[in-house]
Amino acid sequence: SVHPRICRLPYCPELRKQTVSSLRADDVNRMIQVPGTVIRTGQLKMLQLEREYECVKCRYRFSCCAELEQRHQMTLPSECTHAVGLKICGGNKFELIEGSERCHDYQEIRIQEQVHRLMVGSIPRSITVLLQDDLIDSCKAGDDITVVGMLRKRWRPLQRGMRPDAELAIDALHVRVNNEERGAARVSKEAVLEFEDFWSRHASIPLKGRDELIAMACPSLAGMYLVKLAMILTLIGGVSHVDANGMKLRGESHMLLVGDAGTGKSQILRHAAQLSPRSVLTTGIGATAAGLTSTAVRDAGGEWMLEAGALVLADGGICAIDEFDSIREHDRGAIHEAMEQQTLSVAKAGLVCKLRTKCSVFAACNPKAPVYDREHGVPVNTGLPSPLLSRFDIVLLLSDGTMRSDGEDTERDRDVADHILREALGDAPASSEAQRWAPEKLRAYLEYVKGTLKPSVSPVAQSVLVAYYSNQRQANTYSEGRTTIRLLESTVRLAQAHARLMYQAEVTLRDAIYVVLLMEASTHQAKVIPNLSALHSRFDDDPDATYPFLRDIVLSNLGLDVDGNPLAPSRGGRGGS
Numbered sequence: 165s166v167h168p169r170i171c172r173l174p175y176c177p178e179l180r181k182q183t184v185s186s187l188r189a190d191d192v193n194r195m196i197q198v199p200g201t202v203i204r205t206g207q208l209k210m211l212q213l214e215r216e217y218e219c220v221k222c223r224y225r226f227s228c229c230a231e232l233e234q235r236h237q238m239t240l241p242s243e244c245t246h247a248v249g250l251k252i253c254g255g256n257k258f259e260l261i262e263g264s265e266r267c268h269d270y271q272e273i274r275i276q277e278q279v280h281r282l283m284v285g286s287i288p289r290s291i292t293v294l295l296q297d298d299l300i301d302s303c304k305a306g307d308d309i310t311v312v313g314m315l316r317k318r319w320r321p322l323q324r325g326m327r328p329d330a331e332l333a334i335d336a337l338h339v340r341v342n343n344e345e346r347g348a349a350r351v352s353k354e355a356v357l358e359f360e361d362f363w364s365r366h367a368s369i370p371l372k373g374r375d376e377l378i379a380m381a382c383p384s385l386a387g388m389y390l391v392k393l394a395m396i397l398t399l400i401g402g403v404s405h406v407d408a409n410g411m412k413l414r415g416e417s418h419m420l421l422v423g424d425a426g427t428g429k430s431q432i433l434r435h436a437a438q439l440s441p442r443s444v445l446t447t448g449i450g451a452t453a454a455g456l457t458s459t460a461v462r463d464a465g466g467e468w469m470l471e472a473g474a475l476v477l478a479d480g481g482i483c484a485i486d487e488f489d490s491i492r493e494h495d496r497g498a499i500h501e502a503m504e505q506q507t508l509s510v511a512k513a514g515l516v517c518k519l520r521t522k523c524s525v526f527a528a529c530n531p532k533a534p535v536y537d538r539e540h541g542v543p544v545n546t547g548l549p550s551p552l553l554s555r556f557d558i559v560l561l562l563s564d565g566t567m568r569s570d571g572e573d574t575e576r577d578r579d580v581a582d583h584i585l586r587e588a589l590g591d592a593p594a595s596s597e598a599q600r601w602a603p604e605k606l607r608a609y610l611e612y613v614k615g616t617l618k619p620s621v622s623p624v625a626q627s628v629l630v631a632y633y634s635n636q637r638q639a640n641t642y643s644e645g646r647t648t649i650r651l652l653e654s655t656v657r658l659a660q661a662h663a664r665l666m667y668q669a670e671v672t673l674r675d676a677i678y679v680v681l682l683m684e685a686s687t688h689q690a691k692v693i694p695n696l697s698a699l700h701s702r703f704d705d706d707p708d709a710t711y712p713f714l715r716d717i718v719l720s721n722l723g724l725d726v727d728g729n730p731l732a733p734s735r736g737g738r739g740g741s
Contacts, residue, residue, distance in 0.1 A: 167297050169338040170312055173197040183277045184289045187315060187332060197312045198334070199342070200275030202303050203290065204471045206463055207515075211236060211270035211296070219244040221255030232294075232335065233318050271300040272463065278308065279444060279477070292333040302339045305458065305472035305519055306479040308442070312338040350441075351612045359609055363667045371674075371707035374666055379703060380606050382435040385428050390685045390701040394419060394558050395436050397682070398524055399482065399610055400664050402657030403618050414506050414522075417657050418555060420488070421528040422546055423562025424535055429528035433484040436526050439607050442481025444474045448490035448529075453498035456491075458519060460512040470515055475502045478523040489529035489546055496552065499525070503555040527556070538563070557654035559686045560698045619663040621656060621671040627728030628676035628719070629655045632683065635722060655679050673726065674711065677718050 173179040173195065181187060181198040211230070215238065218225050224246035230236040244253040276290040293311055295302065303309050313336040319328050366373030378392045385392075397417065404415030421429040437443035446455075457473045475483050485491075502508050502521040510517050531545040542559055543550055553559065601609075621629075633652040655676075662675040685698040704710050715726070723731050 170195070171338045171340060173312060184275065184291050185277060187291065191315045192317050192332070194315055195312070195337070196315050196334070197310060198275075198291075199278060199308070199310045200291075201278050201477060202273055202305050202307045202309060202472070203276045203477065204274035204461070204469050205303070205305050206272040206469045207467055208300055209270045209467075211268050212238070212265050213268055214264075214266040216261040216264035217258040218261055219246060219253060219255045220257040220259055222246055222248050222253040224253065225261065232316055235318055235320060268296050269300050271295045272469075273303065274471075275309065275311065279442065292331070293339075294333055294335050295339065296336075299336055299339050303341050305470055306476040306521075308342040308480075310340045310342060311336050312340075351608045355605065355608050356612065358605075359612065359667070369708045370666055371711060375703055375707055377601075377606070377609070377665065380601050380603075381439065382432065384435075385431055387700070387702050388428065388698070389703045390682060390696075390698040391421075391428075391432060391560055391562070393678070394560055394682055394685075394698075395432055395526075396439075396610070396665060397658050397661040398526065398558065399436060399439055400614050400661040401524060402660035412506075413653065414504065415657060415660075416506065416522060416524045417557040417654070417661065418503055418525040419527070420553070420556040420559045421526075421562060422531065422542060422559060423528075425530060427562040429562065430486055433486055433526050433528055436482060437484050438603055439610060440481045440524075441607065441611055442478060443484060444478040444481070445484045446474050446486075448485055448487040451485070451491050451495065453495040456495070457498050457502065457508050458510050458512070460515060468512075468515055470510060470512070470517070470519075472519070475499060475521040475523060475525075476508065476519050479520050480522060482524045482526055484526040486528050487530075488527035489532075489548065496549075500551065500555065525556075535563075554648045554650045557657055558682060561686060562698060613664040613667065617664045617667070617669060619660050619669055619671050621659065622673070624673045624726075624728035625659060625671045625676040627724060628673065628680065628722065629659065631722040631724055632680050636683075651683075655683065658682065673715070673728070677711075677715050680718050680722075681714065 178191075178194070179196060181191075181196055184198060184200055187196070187198070213230050213236075215228050216225055217228055217240065222244060224244060226246075228238050228240060230238050240258060242256065244255040244258075246253045271294075273293050273295060274290050275293055277288040279288070293313070311334055313334040316333050316335050317330055318333055319330040363370070363373060366376075375389075378389070378396055381392050381396055382388070398419040401417045402415045404413060406412045421432060423429055433445070437445055451474075455473050456475055458476055459471050459473065460468050461471050463469050474485075503525055506520065506522045508519040508521050510519060529546055529548075532547055533545070542548070542553060542561070546553075629652065632655065636647045636651065658679045659671045659675045662678055663669075663671045666675070668675075681696070685696050685701070719725065725731055
């Protein structure tokens, strides 16, 4: 059978609703279009819309239709109304005619308001959507969809002494999944021209242009150059691909912030959520495995349904988890598969399926002691197991030096105090380019480079990344939880993200050098670049002039020249220029 579908409605406020909360009683029995995120999907059912009955007394046949308003209940008449001669039949016994049922495939889903459309402090509203025939299984939990349908009201069968339980539902005529419309597809051609013009003006000073983009990311925090760079690279991510054996390697990166209190970890998570097209913010206190992954709930008819958790709802964006160390140990293991395989295998209440969790995880936690203990590694300070730590591409240590007595952070304290006072008094200096890009424009740029650029890794960049991985494996103080084969995969993803940020189609030596810089900032026992702190890092006034010195230091300590070849013994371990 053919089912005509109306996929789009005219641009009219009465027809196109922006959120579920904008639906009103006046919209009942009107065709509407509304976007939302699928949070619950029901099982496939067979719905009988029509049956024929025959009166036992007069043999009159009539049709009985299911009423949507009464949850598709069929109500037989109390007596036969067929006229026999001048009299009404009045029979009250009816027989079902075999083979007269008209059945349709039927499924109920529930959609919720999209997170990025919510105002601060508002509670997301949800509504039930009724799918029939070819619309069933057209979406799954976590999908962003746009529904076109008739808004109906329905209630349970009325009972004496019981209050009627009425609700709104959408009888869907069309469902469009918008997952593919995220990212670069939503960036206008005018914005793309502005991006290209930006890099054409910074062609001779590309690192200066990159630092201007990074400075736009989190203007409320002073300095913290490496932290902001790591946040941007994690948002962009690398290139996912499938190897010859059919194994899929993820492109999304994950970041963990470990630091003392008051170092801006929660601020970084919230700014990352603002720069992502889709984000879910949660906290580890009270979070359970079901809340992070999915849970099985019963619908009104007693059937089991799957309801999506935070990681599933963040599909295509980021999931920011504050107080990550507060998640209970047996709940923490539920996210291992979601972080590495980007899927969730669910087997609950007889429901066996696999959900997609293609998202980046941003996590923040405090050390178990009041101050980070530099004598021990991250697993001891945080209490997080090594299998979980190895899944994070970058783990940044934010150790506040003001709690030490060496007095090395006096200048940074002065810079932070001046920045806070300028923000409070409204005297922030106006920078040229960094102040002109609104957060929406920066978000569009990150979406565009992530969706369009697929940079390949050059041989010299491969040599640097492999040499750094080998250096970390051979170090006497290497961490078993961090120095695994996943470290090499993480450096490749971050190098591809840096190439995307620089608007390049290939990962060059420069991208690999800055990835090594980031990795060295994630440990307090750095070997390649000593005395490096992510919290105290500052923006360089002339990064393009400083880069050659940084390149020589990294290559010299890794034993490579500028072409990625091992240094000859006669050259004394010194890198090329």
